[in-house]
Amino acid sequence: MIEVFDTCTGCGICVSRCPFGAIRIVEKRAQINEACTLCGACVKSCPFGAIEIKRKMVTPADVSSYRGIWVFAEEHGNHLRNVTLELLSEGRKLADKLGEPLAALLLGRNVTDFIKTLSAYGADKIYVTEHEVLERYNSDGYADVLTGLIVKHKPSVVLFGATINGRDLAPRIAARLRIGLTADCTGLEIDEEGRLVQIRPAFGGNIMASILSHTRPQMATVRPNVMKRGEPDWTREAEIERINVMIDPKAMRTRVVDIVKEVADRAVNIEEADIIVSGGRGLGSPENLKLMRELAEALGGAVGASRPIVDSGWLPHHQQVGQTGKTVSPKLYVAVGISGAIQHLVGMQTSDIIIAINKDSEAPIFKVATMGVIGDLFKIVPALIEELRNAKKENPTR
Amino acid sequence: MIIVVCIKQVPEITEVKVDPKTKTLMREGVPSILNPLDEFAIEEALRIREKHGGEVIIVTMGPPQANEAILKCLAMGADRAIHLSDRAFAGADTLATAYTLAKAIKQFIPNFDVILCGKQAIDGDTAQVPVEMAEWLNLTQITGVKKVEVDPKGRKVVAHRETDEGYEVIESKLPVLLTAIKELNEPRLPTLMGILSAKNKETRVITAVDLDGDTGLFGLNGSPTQVVEIFAPKPRGKGTIILDEDPVATAKKIIQFLFEKGVI
Incomplete structure (x- = not known):
C-alpha cells in the first residue's frame, strides 16, 4: 500500500522522479494513480518523508503467486554481456523444470537490436524499457524501473550477472523490497519444493554454501563464465512488452561527468x-x-x-x-x-x-x-x- | 566533514576449512584480522579529514572480540568508534546487517557527510552490505572507487568508479556512500603513538535495546536468506607435473594437452 501524508507540500519533486508517470499534484498534494508500480522512487525522493509504502513480508501462502524466471539483460556498448546469455540458458533449464516462463529485462536507449538474441537464447518474454537516462547504467534509474516491474509482475526468481554493475544494482533492489539476495553464485538448482537453491563459494572458495531465500522473488547474482551458454535458436520469437517510462534526467541524484577508457x-x-x-x-x-x-x-x-x-x-x-x-x-x-x-x-x-x-x-x-x-x-x-x-x-x- | 567508516573483523580465510565429518566450519584457532579492503576506506577517510577537517567515526557490528579490529582503526587515526554487539544481532545476513548498521548510523551519527566502506569483505565476498545500507539510508552510492574528491562547500563529491575498461567520473551530492578498492590509496601503518592513544579513544558499545529499529529486522530473525548446507568444494584432482628439459617438447606437450581437453 502506498500512502501520502499531510506533510506533503505539493512540491512536485516526486512527480519528476516517478518513472511510470503515476503521480499528479492535485490541490497541493501528491495524488497517486493506478499506473503506480510501488517501485518506491517517490518515497526516496520526498524531502518531507510524506510518502510511505508499506511492504508486506511474503508469507508461505503468497509464494505460489510468484511465477516465472527473470534475467536482467546487461548490455554494454554495442553488445550483450556474455553472462546475460549464460543466464538465459541456465534460466531456461530452471523455467522448464518449474513449468514457468522465462523473461528477459532489457533496459537502455536504443536496445531493440538485442531482442532477437534474447529470444534465440531462450526468453519467452522480453520487457523492453528505452529511455535516454538508461543509456548508461546508473544505480537510481535502473533500480527504480526494475523494482517497479518486479512489484507489478511478481516473478519467482530474478537473476543478475555478478558484474560490476549487476552487483551495484541487485542489492539496491533487494533492500528496497526487503528481500533476500545471494551474491556471486556458481550453481543454481530447483529443489523438490520448487525453491531456488543458490550455491556459492565463501571464505575464498575454501567452502561452498547452499542458500535458500524465504522471500520472493528469490534473487541472486551469478558469476560470469560459470553457467554454460546454450545453442541459440534463431527461429524463436519472444513476446515483447514495451514499458514507457518518464524519467527526468535532472531528478537523478548522480551524474556521470566523464568516461575514461584505459584500453585493457x-x-x-x-x-x-x-x-x-x-x-x-x-x-x-x-x-x-x-x-x-x-x-x-x-x-x-x-x-x-x-x-x-x-x-x-x-x-x-x-x-x-x-x-x-x-x-x-x-x-x-x-x-x-x-x-x-x-x-x-x-x-x-x-x-x-x-x-x-x-x-x-x-x-x-x-x-x-x-x-x-x-x-x-x-x-x-x-x-x-x-x-x-x-x-x-x-x-x-x- | 563527518566521515563514517564501516568495517568488519574477518577470519584469515586461508585457515578456514570444513570439518568433513560434521560439515561445519572449523573456525577454532583461526586468527581474525581487519578486512583488508576496509583499510583503504579508513585511509581515505583520514585523508579527507586531514584536508577538510572533521571527524572519522568507525562503525562495526560483531562479537566483543571485534574490538581488536576497532583498535587497529583507532591506531591508524580514527577519532572514535561505535561497536554494535549483541546476541540479537547474530546470524544476520546482508540485509539484516545493512539494516542494523543503517539504523545505528541514523540514530547516533545523523549529521554524517560521507560513509566509506571496503568494497567487500574477504569472508563472504558479497559486496552487498554497503549498497543495501545506502538504500536503507536513502543515500546515493558510488561503488568501487579509485579516486575521490570531496567539495565540502559545494556539498558534493566527484569519484572515479572503476569499470571494465577504465573508469567513469561520477558526481554526487553529499551525503553519499562510497566503497573503496585497493587503487584508492596506500593505507598507512599505525604509529607507536597511534597504538598507544587508541586505547584512550572512545568506543561506544551499542546493544539491541539501544537501537530504535524494528527488532524483528535484526539478526537471524531479520534475515531472508538461510544457509541450508555447507560443504567442501570438489577437490581439483591431482594435476600432472612435468619437469621441463626441452622447451619445444614441453610446449608440444602443453598444446597436445589443451587439444585433448578441447580448449584449442
Whole structure:
C-alpha cells in the first residue's frame, strides 16, 4: 500500500522522479494513480518523508503467486554481456523444470537490436524499457524501473550477472523490497519444493554454501563464465512488452561527468574471457609483459596479472586476479611466473583448466594446477608461442 | 566533514576449512584480522579529514572480540568508534546487517557527510552490505572507487568508479556512500603513538535495546536468506607435473594437452 501524508507540500519533486508517470499534484498534494508500480522512487525522493509504502513480508501462502524466471539483460556498448546469455540458458533449464516462463529485462536507449538474441537464447518474454537516462547504467534509474516491474509482475526468481554493475544494482533492489539476495553464485538448482537453491563459494572458495531465500522473488547474482551458454535458436520469437517510462534526467541524484577508457590488454574484460594468461613476479620486468600478450594472442585469450604486477604499476587494477582484484573462472587459466599465494588462488581456483609455469617446484600454484610445468618461463613461453603459431598455420581452423 | 567508516573483523580465510565429518566450519584457532579492503576506506577517510577537517567515526557490528579490529582503526587515526554487539544481532545476513548498521548510523551519527566502506569483505565476498545500507539510508552510492574528491562547500563529491575498461567520473551530492578498492590509496601503518592513544579513544558499545529499529529486522530473525548446507568444494584432482628439459617438447606437450581437453 502506498500512502501520502499531510506533510506533503505539493512540491512536485516526486512527480519528476516517478518513472511510470503515476503521480499528479492535485490541490497541493501528491495524488497517486493506478499506473503506480510501488517501485518506491517517490518515497526516496520526498524531502518531507510524506510518502510511505508499506511492504508486506511474503508469507508461505503468497509464494505460489510468484511465477516465472527473470534475467536482467546487461548490455554494454554495442553488445550483450556474455553472462546475460549464460543466464538465459541456465534460466531456461530452471523455467522448464518449474513449468514457468522465462523473461528477459532489457533496459537502455536504443536496445531493440538485442531482442532477437534474447529470444534465440531462450526468453519467452522480453520487457523492453528505452529511455535516454538508461543509456548508461546508473544505480537510481535502473533500480527504480526494475523494482517497479518486479512489484507489478511478481516473478519467482530474478537473476543478475555478478558484474560490476549487476552487483551495484541487485542489492539496491533487494533492500528496497526487503528481500533476500545471494551474491556471486556458481550453481543454481530447483529443489523438490520448487525453491531456488543458490550455491556459492565463501571464505575464498575454501567452502561452498547452499542458500535458500524465504522471500520472493528469490534473487541472486551469478558469476560470469560459470553457467554454460546454450545453442541459440534463431527461429524463436519472444513476446515483447514495451514499458514507457518518464524519467527526468535532472531528478537523478548522480551524474556521470566523464568516461575514461584505459584500453585493457587485447580489449577483453578478464571476467568474461574464456582464456586468461596471467603473469606474476617471475616476469622480472615490465618489458616481459610482451610475452604474456603474445601468448594470450596465440591462444585467443586476455591478459591478467597477480597483485605484485599491478602494485608495480605494470598493468591496471582491472586486470588483477585475486582477493583484491577480480575473481575469474575461465576455461583455461595460464599462470606464468606466479607462485600462487592464497590471495591469488582464491581469485582463479574455480577455473576449468589451470596450467602453471614456474621454476620453483615448491610453488603453491602447482597444488591447483591441472598441468604444472617446472622450468624457465623465458624458455618455455617463447617455445609455446612459436608452437601455437605453427599449429595454427598447419591447421587454420584449430 | 563527518566521515563514517564501516568495517568488519574477518577470519584469515586461508585457515578456514570444513570439518568433513560434521560439515561445519572449523573456525577454532583461526586468527581474525581487519578486512583488508576496509583499510583503504579508513585511509581515505583520514585523508579527507586531514584536508577538510572533521571527524572519522568507525562503525562495526560483531562479537566483543571485534574490538581488536576497532583498535587497529583507532591506531591508524580514527577519532572514535561505535561497536554494535549483541546476541540479537547474530546470524544476520546482508540485509539484516545493512539494516542494523543503517539504523545505528541514523540514530547516533545523523549529521554524517560521507560513509566509506571496503568494497567487500574477504569472508563472504558479497559486496552487498554497503549498497543495501545506502538504500536503507536513502543515500546515493558510488561503488568501487579509485579516486575521490570531496567539495565540502559545494556539498558534493566527484569519484572515479572503476569499470571494465577504465573508469567513469561520477558526481554526487553529499551525503553519499562510497566503497573503496585497493587503487584508492596506500593505507598507512599505525604509529607507536597511534597504538598507544587508541586505547584512550572512545568506543561506544551499542546493544539491541539501544537501537530504535524494528527488532524483528535484526539478526537471524531479520534475515531472508538461510544457509541450508555447507560443504567442501570438489577437490581439483591431482594435476600432472612435468619437469621441463626441452622447451619445444614441453610446449608440444602443453598444446597436445589443451587439444585433448578441447580448449584449442
